[in-house]
Amino acid sequence: QTVVTQEPSFSVSPGGTVTLTCGLSSGSVSTSYYPTWYQQTPGQAPRTLIYNTNTRSSGVPDRFSGSILGNKAALTITGAQADDESDYYCVLYMGSGISVFGGGTQLTVL
Amino acid sequence: EVQLVESGGALVQPGGSLRLSCAASGFTVSSNYMSWVRQAPGKGLEWVSIIYSGGSTYYVDSVKGRFTISRDNSKNTVYLQMNSLRPEDTAVYYCAVCGGDSYYYYMAVWGKGTTVTVSS
Numbered sequence: 461q462t463v464v465t466q467e468p469s470f471s472v473s474p475g476g477t478v479t480l481t482c483g484l485s486s487g488s489v490s491t492s493y494y495p496t497w498y499q500q501t502p503g504q505a506p507r508t509l510i511y512n513t514n515t516r517s518s519g520v521p522d523r524f525s526g527s528i529l530g531n532k533a534a535l536t537i538t539g540a541q542a543d544d545e546s547d548y549y550c551v552l553y554m555g556s557g558i559s560v561f562g563g564g565t566q567l568t569v570l
Numbered sequence: 571e572v573q574l575v576e577s578g579g580a581l582v583q584p585g586g587s588l589r590l591s592c593a594a595s596g597f598t599v600s601s602n603y604m605s606w607v608r609q610a611p612g613k614g615l616e617w618v619s620i621i622y623s624g625g626s627t628y629y630v631d632s633v634k635g636r637f638t639i640s641r642d643n644s645k646n647t648v649y650l651q652m653n654s655l656r657p658e659d660t661a662v663y664y665c666a667v668c669g670g671d672s673y674y675y676y677m678a679v680w681g682k683g684t685t686v687t688v689s690s
Contacts, residue, residue, distance in 0.1 A: 494670070494673075494674040494676065496676040496677070498615070498677075500615070505664055505680040505681065505682050505683055506607075506615065506664070506677075506680055507680075508676070508677065508678055508679070508680075511669065511670075511676040511678070512670075512674070512676070517678070547614075549614060549615050551617065551676065551677070553674045553675065553676070556628070557620055557622070557626065557627075557628030558617075558628055558630075559605075559617040559620075559675075559676075559677075560617065561607075561614060561615045561616060561617055562614070563614045564614040564615070
């Protein structure tokens, strides 16, 4: 069974830069998995940030960026702000209609 | 403006059935891929099912044979029929319209969700 891995938690200082990653329990993440990133605050629906590895969704500030770093997908937040404190989820498209979410990263800005 | 409104969530006993609805506006359901994603209390997001514009359907293994995704083009609505419900199906269920192309999809715009509780 494919498991998508994310750091359970991360912290960043206001104004700082943080990179969250999205990996596979077996194998490497590449652009062929079309990584997508979502932001979710408690009680709210997810918000699409990045799709197809590095394309920002409409209205998403350019301080959010996506990439492949080594064998993982990555979401980098540059100049973190207080309202970036959220849960972040990645999704990988496995083919044959199937998508798999990572377990999510709880980001604290302090 | 693209909008999705889920409904149909309720408290249901184990083994029971429920049908969730996702009413869409601002776009045509039949021309898009439509997906359901769920989130158990205090847990992460889990992809559940998708229906392609061509009608093909796919499911996460844990719901195969129990859940059925469908759509009514005349009502511009997508459904998730859930049978043989288990306590572990308890979650907020989100509907999403997908973007992408012929090679992949992603959940682009989300509804606010509807809550399903399976408990005796």
